[in-house]
Amino acid sequence: MAPSVHAVVEHLFRQESGKLAASLARSFGLSKLDVVEDIVHESLLAALTSWSFHGLPENPTAWLHRVAKHKAVDHIRKRALESREAEEILPALSAASHTLTFEHNFLPGEIEDSQLRMMFACAHPGIPVESQIALMLKTLCGFSVREIASAFLTQEATIEKRLGRARKYFRDHHVTLEPPVGAALTDRRPAVLTALYLLFNEGYKRTESEDDRSSADGLLNRDLCLEALRLALLISKHAEIRSPETDALVALMMLLAVRFDTRTAEDGSMVLLSEQDRSQWNQQLIETGMEYLRRSEPDVYTSAYHLEAGIQSLHVTATTYAETNWAAILGLYKQRYALTPSPLVAMHMAVAVAEVHGPQAALELLDAVPMPEHYLYHAIRGNISLKAGAVESARESFHSARTLTRNATERALLEARLASLEAGVA
């Protein structure tokens, strides 16, 4: 069966646009990032109009790359005629050799390399870390400004400003895509890993409702997670830039991906961890994920990725929810909290506290930390209240959570919980 329009469009936006941008940026340089983004944009528009008439081509990716190449060459030709600016675009290259480089940049192996270069080039110390990450998400991962704003819990205008300033910096400083070497390169790695972590999370928290088109939130899917994993693996396989943190991040992503298929029921509704069919978990992913976790030397290193991968490893190796080693999980969460004492970490830790020390202790923890107006906080609080027998308080929490969530599947789950509460009380 031919792939659906939905699948193809998602794929193009999430993966191909980033590959295109990376390949193009290698020819144009980061100082021409606006030109690069224009060409990507125009190519997507050309695809949109052409495919509206003629249907999907046999190989949409190849089609898009071909069009982008034409547009890029056109652009350079026009520039060359108009002004001396062409010299600036491609300093040392004659027209002929430049075309060669261009073709070269679109070869599969080179595309991967371009993406790596692009990631590390975006992580430029001349711009703030938040801007570096926003830029990576925008150009390399096909995120819309709105999606970046949601990942950062901030306003779209803020993100626009960050992106604008970053582009200006690259333009003013004539930044190329040449990666730095040695320590200057590895210094940039944390920002790159953070961007990949955010990319994965963004996909993961939305995989539940990938087929629900009614949510206004711009739904993503597991493609996003797999793309984050693919890019993390690129780094992890690169002898010069790999690190224990990278391996731990790969492990974390794989161990979370284990549960992809069991998080949603056939009707699309959400299945909680305690009710998932563990026999359906992807054993091969568990094995590979655990292998990466071992490679990351968790006894020596304790980065956030190490700790979170450790937590996930305990979940996926537990035969049942009840037999989960909650004490060990709680220990890891405490270390994680010590690293970043954020409400978000405390919120997840509360679940482990409830399992080890009982719901009352968990509620005390939640009360002690100023919690964000986040649906997950209320949902977790509701579950714990329910365990503590505080039905009225649970109902309030589920109500708040339902009001706050922007995801239709989550809303459906919360409504089901509320309905069962009503039935239980009546």
Add this chain to the structure above:
Amino acid sequence: MNEFIFLYRGGMNNQNTPPSAQEMEAQMKRWQAWFGKLGEEGKLKDWGAPLQREGKHVAAGGVITDGPFSEGKEVIGGFSIIKAKDLSEAAQIAKGCPVFEAGGSVEVRPVQAM
């Protein structure tokens, strides 16, 4: 049956902001549904094609200038050939065109029979 050229103006590829994945998917599905329906009803003579935005304008005396020739929403973004009983039926058919969803319009012109 007579033939009519539908000229789609604007709303095709004149957006200045990048389309989101959702918009792109929705628009493609709308156009596919539109052509699919016309095909089933036997109203479609030729899907035609979308047109690229750039172009040249050649005037008498051999003066060649660059397009675009008019405002963004006036630029012809594509054409199709439709079969209909008469002009009013053709205009009725045009009402279902997805170009409106993107702020465009359709010019319906009867093809002069030989």
